[in-house]
Amino acid sequence: MDYSLHILILVAIYAGSAISLDLIAGHTGLVSLCHAAFHGLGAYTTALLATRAGIPFPVSILAGVVIAVLLSFAISLPSFRLHGDYFTIATFGFQMILFGLFNNWIELTRGPLGVPGIPAPVIFGWHVDTNLEFLVLAASFCCFSGFVVYRITNSPFGRVLHAIREDEVFAQANGKNTLYYKVAAFAVSAALASSAGSISAHYVTFIDPTSFTVMESILVLSMVIIGGAGSPLGPMVGAMILVTLPEALRFMDLPTSVAANLRQMIYGSLLVVMMMFRPQGLVGRYRFGR
Amino acid sequence: MVIVQLLLNGLIIGSIYSVVALGFSVVFQTVRFLNFAHAGYYTLAGYFTFLFLVQFKFHPAIAFSFVCVVVVLVGCMTEFFVYRPLRRRRASSQSLLLASLGLYLVLQNLVSLAWGDDTKTIRTAPIVEGHNFLGARITTVQIVIVVVNALLICTLAILMRTKVGKVFRAVANDNDLACCVGISTDHVIMGAFGIASFMASVAAILLGFEIDLTPTAGFKLLVMAMIAAIIGGIHSFTGAALGGIVLGLAQNVAIWQLPSKWQDCVAFALLIIFLLFRPLGIAGRRGSDNGVESQ
Numbered sequence: 001m002d003y004s005l006h007i008l009i010l011v012a013i014y015a016g017s018a019i020s021l022d023l024i025a026g027h028t029g030l031v032s033l034c035h036a037a038f039h040g041l042g043a044y045t046t047a048l049l050a051t052r053a054g055i056p057f058p059v060s061i062l063a064g065v066v067i068a069v070l071l072s073f074a075i076s077l078p079s080f081r082l083h084g085d086y087f088t089i090a091t092f093g094f095q096m097i098l099f100g101l102f103n104n105w106i107e108l109t110r111g112p113l114g115v116p117g118i119p120a121p122v123i124f125g126w127h128v129d130t131n132l133e134f135l136v137l138a139a140s141f142c143c144f145s146g147f148v149v150y151r152i153t154n155s156p157f158g159r160v161l162h163a164i165r166e167d168e169v170f171a172q173a174n175g176k177n178t179l180y181y182k183v184a185a186f187a188v189s190a191a192l193a194s195s196a197g198s199i200s201a202h203y204v205t206f207i208d209p210t211s212f213t214v215m216e217s218i219l220v221l222s223m224v225i226i227g228g229a230g231s232p233l234g235p236m237v238g239a240m241i242l243v244t245l246p247e248a249l250r251f252m253d254l255p256t257s258v259a260a261n262l263r264q265m266i267y268g269s270l271l272v273v274m275m276m277f278r279p280q281g282l283v284g285r286y287r288f289g290r
Numbered sequence: 291m292v293i294v295q296l297l298l299n300g301l302i303i304g305s306i307y308s309v310v311a312l313g314f315s316v317v318f319q320t321v322r323f324l325n326f327a328h329a330g331y332y333t334l335a336g337y338f339t340f341l342f343l344v345q346f347k348f349h350p351a352i353a354f355s356f357v358c359v360v361v362v363l364v365g366c367m368t369e370f371f372v373y374r375p376l377r378r379r380r381a382s383s384q385s386l387l388l389a390s391l392g393l394y395l396v397l398q399n400l401v402s403l404a405w406g407d408d409t410k411t412i413r414t415a416p417i418v419e420g421h422n423f424l425g426a427r428i429t430t431v432q433i434v435i436v437v438v439n440a441l442l443i444c445t446l447a448i449l450m451r452t453k454v455g456k457v458f459r460a461v462a463n464d465n466d467l468a469c470c471v472g473i474s475t476d477h478v479i480m481g482a483f484g485i486a487s488f489m490a491s492v493a494a495i496l497l498g499f500e501i502d503l504t505p506t507a508g509f510k511l512l513v514m515a516m517i518a519a520i521i522g523g524i525h526s527f528t529g530a531a532l533g534g535i536v537l538g539l540a541q542n543v544a545i546w547q548l549p550s551k552w553q554d555c556v557a558f559a560l561l562i563i564f565l566l567f568r569p570l571g572i573a574g575r576r577g578s579d580n581g582v583e584s585q
Contacts, residue, residue: 089520094558222392265396271392275388
């Protein structure tokens with residue numbers, strides 16, 4: 001029971017994060033490889049504020065969001081001058097720099113030792129300390145993320161994002177300041193990713209830099225692509241599959257190192273197969289990259 | 291002389307960056323996508339060297355040629371079974387990029403499953419003291435690395451000035467137009483993947499005698515090679531070679547002032563600076579689209 005609750009919580013957190021990545025990758029058509037860096041920003045901000053200063057959870061999660069949004073400007077304003085693959089490379093660079101910071105700024109983050117003993121969050125008097133309560137928190141975050149992205153993409157603002165995805169020059173020709181739209185979408189995506197990181201840090205109670213590597217970014221991106229980019233349900237389905245499928249390997253009595261490698265092989269082959277035979281993902285309609 | 295040693299180290303690792311970056315850039319120029327599977331070829335080559343040289347105890351010359359053949363085959367297979375069908379379906383460069391990420395994950399984890407995640411070594415020769423060069427030390431292996439890499443870069447430079455090179459540049463410049471004048475672009479692209487995986491295997495064999503093997507080292511090296519290709523100018527072969535040396539030197543000179551743990555951050559900071567102020571790269575010329583919008 002506790003185990004299935006654990007899986008559900010992971011699915012909810014990842015789904016919320018994948019939905020936010022979908023806003024930039026699926027709806028705006030910009031592949032970002034730094035989602036895990038934003039998770040890390042949120043996670044480290046809340047973890048450090050909670051363990052060192054005892055700041056309550058709602059405040060620290062907001063602090064994480066503010067930091068993530070500011071840093072998202074630092075990356076999006078310059079790199080949106082570049083298009084397509086160069087944006088991907090710039091986000092990749094950002095991801096590696098932030099990982100370097102988490103790993104090497106030992107005075108602040110304790111480096112590879114990580115930050116242990118993150119307390120259970122207290123939200124306006126509500127102590128979230130059982131797994132069931134955590135599931136409620138994670139699920140409401142997932143719903144909130146889905147709601148935000150759904151509202152954005154079904155508004156005039158979202159239509160501009162779709163126009164940018166299909167033909168950016170055309171959107172500009174229609175008088176849209178595409179830079180503004182892209183920067184705003186990236187900031188929203190970063191804010192949601194940072195909150196996902198904060199929640200998961202409080203759930204696991206321990207963070208270290210290895211949870212925020214580029215592989216994690218690729219994992220979230222795979223969820224978006226495999227579920228179906230640019231659709232409301234796609235990222236959730238993707239998160240569900242990519243979290244539960246590897247868990248099935250647990251029951252096959254494999255050594256842990258083999259299981260970890262098999263898991264990554266599954267992600268990898270699913271990515272290739274999806275790109276080749278079903279670019280719209282399992283439940284999506286938009287054919288990614290065509 | 292600390293600075294001479296640092297410059298030498300920068301040159302050695304820089305020459306490896308150059309060779310990997312050149313292979314990466316050959317594919318980028320002809321197909322226009324970032325091939326992350328390049329790191330997979332590199333990793334595979336390192337471990338096949340371990341297999342043939344240490345586990346099967348083949349003669350080095352035979353082992354090295356086997357490694358190159360196998361890895362070139364793998365490189366061509368990824369093109370034939372994954373990228374070519376994707377191009378047929380008019381997939382965007384982003385789809386190709388994602389597929390290549392998937393391929394990398396598959397290749398790297400195959401290596402991990404076959405040989406385990408622990409460190410493997412192919413260095414069998416006894417450790418000897420290096421030669422003295424202006425107060426700095428350089429080992430014979432390191433001299434071989436620099437010489438072989440320089441030869442490889444020169445060969446490619448000469449190749450690009452022949453008819454073969456002209457065909458390559460035609461495909462790189464305009465795929466459809468090259469097709470119109472009767473160039474078989476599929477063959478050229480297959481050749482590009484062959485060259486790329488060959489250069490990756492040479493780099494892997496050479497660096498294997500300097501640094502021990504781990505399954506994930508290839509990815510890190512590819513990242514550096516990508517940065518090298520971009521700061522050098524990804525649309526020219528000289529750029530990729532130059533960028534590798536510049537990156538290697540910059541990283542090692544940075545050690546002079548900064549703790550070495552910030553080496554990666556130096557590389558990425560350099561990348562961001564170049565993307566901001568000179569996205570064309572060192573050797574890039576205006577007019578060759580390098581991902582910069584015209585506004």
